[in-house]
Amino acid sequence: MEEPDSRNTPAMASSRNTPSPPPAEVAETTRPVDAPRTNPPPDDSETIAPLPDGGGGGGDPPPAAAGRKRRRRKKQFPGMVPTACLRVLRPSSARSASVVYNEKLLDELIQMQINDAGPRRRGRGRPPSSSLRLARELDVEALIAMAVGFPIDSLTEEEIEANVVPVMGGVAQSNYIVVRNHILARWRSNPSVWVTEAHAMESIRSEHRALVSTAYAFLLDHGFINFGLASAVIAAPRRRPPSLPAPTVLIVGAGVAGLAAARHLLSLGFKVAILEGRGRPGGRVFTKKMECCASSTTPGVVAAADLGGSVLTGINGNPFGVLARQLGFPLHKIRDLCPLYLPDGRPVDTVIDSHLEATFNQLLDKVCKLRQAVIDELRSVDVSLGTALEAFRRAYGFANSSEERMLLNWHLANLEYANAAPLSDLSMVYWDQDDPYEMGGDHCFIPGGNGHFIRALAENIPIFYGRTVTRIQYGCDGVMVYANGQVFRGDMALCTVSLGVLKKGCIEFVPELPQQKQEAIKRLGFGLLNKVLMLFPHDFWGGGIDTFGHLTEDPSDRGEFFLFYSYSSVSGGPLLVALVAGEAAIKFENTSPIKHVERVLGVLRGIFAPKGIEVPEPLQVICTRWGSDKFTYGSYSYVAVGSSGDDYDILAESVGDGRVFFAGEATNRRYPATMHGALLSGFREAANIARVARRRSTIPVMDKVDVMEDPLNLDYLFQTPDFSFGSFSVLYDPYSSGSDSTSLVQVGIGDKNLGSASLFLYCLIPKKNVMDLAEIADDDNRLSMLYRSFGTKLVGRNGLGSAGESLVARIKVARTANLKT
Numbered sequence: 001m002e003e004p005d006s007r008n009t010p011a012m013a014s015s016r017n018t019p020s021p022p023p024a025e026v027a028e029t030t031r032p033v034d035a036p037r038t039n040p041p042p043d044d045s046e047t048i049a050p051l052p053d054g055g056g057g058g059g060d061p062p063p064a065a066a067g068r069k070r071r072r073r074k075k076q077f078p079g080m081v082p083t084a085c086l087r088v089l090r091p092s093s094a095r096s097a098s099v100v101y102n103e104k105l106l107d108e109l110i111q112m113q114i115n116d117a118g119p120r121r122r123g124r125g126r127p128p129s130s131s132l133r134l135a136r137e138l139d140v141e142a143l144i145a146m147a148v149g150f151p152i153d154s155l156t157e158e159e160i161e162a163n164v165v166p167v168m169g170g171v172a173q174s175n176y177i178v179v180r181n182h183i184l185a186r187w188r189s190n191p192s193v194w195v196t197e198a199h200a201m202e203s204i205r206s207e208h209r210a211l212v213s214t215a216y217a218f219l220l221d222h223g224f225i226n227f228g229l230a231s232a233v234i235a236a237p238r239r240r241p242p243s244l245p246a247p248t249v250l251i252v253g254a255g256v257a258g259l260a261a262a263r264h265l266l267s268l269g270f271k272v273a274i275l276e277g278r279g280r281p282g283g284r285v286f287t288k289k290m291e292c293c294a295s296s297t298t299p300g301v302v303a304a305a306d307l308g309g310s311v312l313t314g315i316n317g318n319p320f321g322v323l324a325r326q327l328g329f330p331l332h333k334i335r336d337l338c339p340l341y342l343p344d345g346r347p348v349d350t351v352i353d354s355h356l357e358a359t360f361n362q363l364l365d366k367v368c369k370l371r372q373a374v375i376d377e378l379r380s381v382d383v384s385l386g387t388a389l390e391a392f393r394r395a396y397g398f399a400n401s402s403e404e405r406m407l408l409n410w411h412l413a414n415l416e417y418a419n420a421a422p423l424s425d426l427s428m429v430y431w432d433q434d435d436p437y438e439m440g441g442d443h444c445f446i447p448g449g450n451g452h453f454i455r456a457l458a459e460n461i462p463i464f465y466g467r468t469v470t471r472i473q474y475g476c477d478g479v480m481v482y483a484n485g486q487v488f489r490g491d492m493a494l495c496t497v498s499l500g501v502l503k504k505g506c507i508e509f510v511p512e513l514p515q516q517k518q519e520a521i522k523r524l525g526f527g528l529l530n531k532v533l534m535l536f537p538h539d540f541w542g543g544g545i546d547t548f549g550h551l552t553e554d555p556s557d558r559g560e561f562f563l564f565y566s567y568s569s570v571s572g573g574p575l576l577v578a579l580v581a582g583e584a585a586i587k588f589e590n591t592s593p594i595k596h597v598e599r600v601l602g603v604l605r606g607i608f609a610p611k612g613i614e615v616p617e618p619l620q621v622i623c624t625r626w627g628s629d630k631f632t633y634g635s636y637s638y639v640a641v642g643s644s645g646d647d648y649d650i651l652a653e654s655v656g657d658g659r660v661f662f663a664g665e666a667t668n669r670r671y672p673a674t675m676h677g678a679l680l681s682g683f684r685e686a687a688n689i690a691r692v693a694r695r696r697s698t699i700p701v702m703d704k705v706d707v708m709e710d711p712l713n714l715d716y717l718f719q720t721p722d723f724s725f726g727s728f729s730v731l732y733d734p735y736s737s738g739s740d741s742t743s744l745v746q747v748g749i750g751d752k753n754l755g756s757a758s759l760f761l762y763c764l765i766p767k768k769n770v771m772d773l774a775e776i777a778d779d780d781n782r783l784s785m786l787y788r789s790f791g792t793k794l795v796g797r798n799g800l801g802s803a804g805e806s807l808v809a810r811i812k813v814a815r816t817a818n819l820k821t
């Protein structure tokens with residue numbers, strides 16, 4: 001087997017000859033056999049000439065194990081799941097046929113659930129009374145709101161922050177919840193139509209008009225209704241901006257989060273520009289066309305391959321389900337059958353398989369119970385999920401035979417896939433903290449790949465491609481974003497880059513990010529999942545299933561090609577994708593793709609040869625290397641040992657008193673590591689930006705001339721500081737009282753007594769840090785806290801940068817205004 005040819009774009013070709021990591025996520029595209037290449041490839045994939053048909057034919061579907069769900073994310077702990085919903089949503093037959101799925105089914109299924117719970121009425125029985133009908137309607141609407149992520153009988157944090165009711169917990173709150181659920185359900189029943197406030201009022205009594213207005217405004221601002229890609233939504237007039245001229249938001253990254261935020265901000269009347277390092281939108285969602293042209297012996301084949309995000313993991317309430325409905329995309333339900341094969345190709349005995357799956361779930365259950373019992377102690381001590389599982393396995397003597405161990409290892413690999421991390425890195429306490437919020441319903445593919453969504457989301461959005469952002473500077477008067485030698489100025493910035501990019505420190509934040517955020521970035525995990533995508537001349541594995549699995553003898557290889565996804569019913573061609581998870585995903589990036597192709601073909605031949613099915617050479621193969629991709633440095637986030645769900649919230653916090661915001665899957669505590677989590681985080685931050693911009697528009701406009709007026713002399717301002725202690729004196733931002741608002745601190749060096757120091761140094765820190773400094777005794781301790789805990793350096797007057805200048809200008813304006821009044 002020869003080495004793969006160089007790739008097609010100059011950037012990719014050059015990366016092959018250098019030891020540095022490849023520049024794009026298509027890390028290797030390889031030709032597995034020495035077939036000549038005949039056509040110029042379409043983009044950065046290598047196209048292989050068709051091979052003569054190696055025989056083999058279509059082949060029978062591998063034997064099916066009965067009614068099993070193997071999914072990327074499983075509900076591990078039945079106690080946390082509304083089991084009644086599961087009962088209804090679970091497919092009834094063990095051997096499911098290929099299903100074209102429609103998100104509308106959500107409403108019907110929920111309706112079934114309600115009917116199921118109440119008295120049955122069949123045939124010509126008495127119709128339900130109007131109060132019973134109403135009660136059922138309210139239940140249906142509540143279930144729809146729940147599927148979208150609202151709690152059943154309380155408010156979300158965002159609703160509390162938006163002051164949707166004057167008093168919490170009373171009748172007004174209960175009424176608000178009913179009204180909110182009604183509007184939400186009404187729009188979800190037909191998301192192709194723009195629901196107006198008047199529509200929302202139609203079935204609500206007029207005395208609740210104020211509640212309808214509040215609920216409607218909340219749902220609209222936060223992107224819970226009237227979002228997406230329906231023509232009625234796109235054509236809707238933009239809202240009035242919070243101030244004139246409209247504030248500008250610079251968005252870093254055109255992934256799902258960045259695109260969703262941009263669309264929503266535009267609809268709220270903002271000006272936006274996205275700066276994207278790559279030459280395409282979508283980030284970790286990338287559908288690539290794989291193809292091989294026809295020759296005299298074989299017909300041409302083509303398939304759409306999702307190199308990153310692929311499965312809609314739970315369709316109920318999923319905003320991607322709404323987009324699919326609006327665009328008229330059918331969804332393909334991933335069938336539950338997933339036969340497993342032993343290393344020698346024999347199918348796993350279905351009885352042993354079911355037994356081991358039960359054992360695996362028991363093990364997880366035991367870990368869950370253990371942590372419930374010792375939860376208080378565990379808050380300060382954490383161990384890895386891998387350690388805990390292995391301890392229980394030994395203690396209970398589970399999975400002792402070699403076949404059982406291999407099977408158990410397969411399930412562990414599946415868990416590593418769900419979390420993109422070896423179990424030895426996952427927090428036992430919090431690894432599944434998002435489970436209660438998991439989207440219900442089936443897992444689905446979108447025929448033709450998720451690129452459809454990306455194209456639609458990116459349409460008419462101002463995106464500057466090839467702009468790699470290296471610095472985000474923020475201050476009281478706005479932001480400056482540096483990319484490829486250019487400086488972009490805006491009122492606010494939204495950073496949506498991956499946690500991997502933040503961990504690598506690819507973007508310098510000036511001033512530095514708060515210590516707490518820096519620590520959360522370090523603590524939270526960002527893991528790896530890789531794929532081998534293979535375009536074959538024909539579908540030799542059979543079209544009856546969507547997944548099959550493969551067991552390995554060596555536990556350290558358990559994640560290598562442990563699961564195969566067949567995309568032949570949705571991609572347009574005979575495409576098979578092998579997953580590489582856990583430790584194997586890390587090793588994978590440092591091994592030649594030629595080796596990968598040899599190994600994966602070996603596995604496939606081991607499975608299919610005993611059935612008399614010949615596995616042909618693939619026509620084109622792509623091996624991803626998401627860990628080396630400089631625009632993501634990994635695949636998706638996970639809760640590492642020592643981390644918790646709180647870290648997602650900290651990552652989501654804005655900095656610089658509402659100047660720099662953060663979105664992306666790793667800022668979404670409830671739906672991390674998913675495409676829908678990224679989308680919802682974009683909507684969330686657009687709403688936050690609008691809230692802050694509205695607040696700011698009530699603050700007087702700065703007199704910018706003042707900034708330059710007396711750049712060096714701060715003494716007269718510090719003659720009357722807002723707060724002083726030891727050698728420290730402080731000036732607060734007069735227009736912001738929040739604990740995160742920026743304060744200007746002056747430290748007198750050379751003499752302990754303020755005012756008689758020979759030298760003054762300065763820094764900008766959040767107000768809450770000023771309070772921490774004031775609380776401790778002695779200037780030396782304060783200086784040490786400043787350097788060590790806050791990571792802040794003292795600088796001369798000129799080193800405060802634009803953020804300092806802005807703050808000084810604001811203080812001057814406020815003081816001048818006070819003098820005048």
Ligand SMILES: Cc1cc2nc3c(=O)[nH]c(=O)nc-3n(C[C@H](O)[C@H](O)[C@H](O)COP(=O)(O)OP(=O)(O)OC[C@H]3O[C@@H](n4cnc5c(N)ncnc54)[C@H](O)[C@@H]3O)c2cc1C
Binds near residue numbers: 072308
């Ligand atoms: C292999 C793989 C499989 C997955 N499978 C699934 C799945 O089946 N289902 C599912 O729901 N999710 C899946 N995911 C996760 C899902 O794809 C992500 O959660 C989601 O796409 C993240 O979107 P985002 O907008 O948060 O980040 P990104 O998509 O990473 O977007 C960030 C953007 O910022 C850009 N950028 C980075 N650095 C800079 C810079 N310095 N300057 C300018 N631009 C920059 C990037 O190029 C990118 O476009 C998978 C991910 C991977 C990698």
